[in-house]
Amino acid sequence: MKHLINLRVNGNTYPVDVEPRERLLDVVRYKLDLTGPKEGCGTGDCGACTMLVDGEPVTTCLVLAMTARDREITTVEGLSRPGELSAVQQAFVEKTALQCGICIPGFVVNTTALLHEHPHPTEEDVRYWLQGNLCRCTGYTKILEAVQQAANASNGSH
Ligand code: FES
Numbered sequence: 001m002k003h004l005i006n007l008r009v010n011g012n013t014y015p016v017d018v019e020p021r022e023r024l025l026d027v028v029r030y031k032l033d034l035t036g037p038k039e040g041c042g043t044g045d046c047g048a049c050t051m052l053v054d055g056e057p058v059t060t061c062l063v064l065a066m067t068a069r070d071r072e073i074t075t076v077e078g079l080s081r082p083g084e085l086s087a088v089q090q091a092f093v094e095k096t097a098l099q100c101g102i103c104i105p106g107f108v109v110n111t112t113a114l115l116h117e118h119p120h121p122t123e124e125d126v127r128y129w130l131q132g133n134l135c136r137c138t139g140y141t142k143i144l145e146a147v148q149q150a151a152n153a154s155n156g157s158h
């Protein structure tokens, strides 16, 4: 049986019909058409589906949409303003920290959470925080550089 719930995503409220078994990732991608978050594994192991829920990074392939009602959800789309990428998004572009791109929305969202919590992360902090985000293409070097660049930009020291 479907239930009508309100989902708050990227500052907008969406009334949406969901089945109790539907995952937040699927509802956001296929009912709200926000396709930034990706499905890599579907088992909580790769981080590609990461969104912020009340500011915390969450692997949304493991979350039922019903449990996210009235929470503040942020996808990678919600990090930018019209015509302006966030510092993290900009750094990933400038460092070309991507290849196929499947993992990148999760990295960008989780890096945003990291820099909120640790504005001056060491490389060890970054590796620890992002250990749940897997990338099969880049070898991580460019990603680490992008995170550091974003931290510097966020702190006003380009
Ligand atoms: S798709 Fe959710 S962690 Fe991999």
Ligand code: FES
Pocket: 098, 099, 100, 101, 102, 103, 104, 134, 135, 136, 137, 138
């Ligand atoms: S860029 Fe392809 S998995 Fe990360």
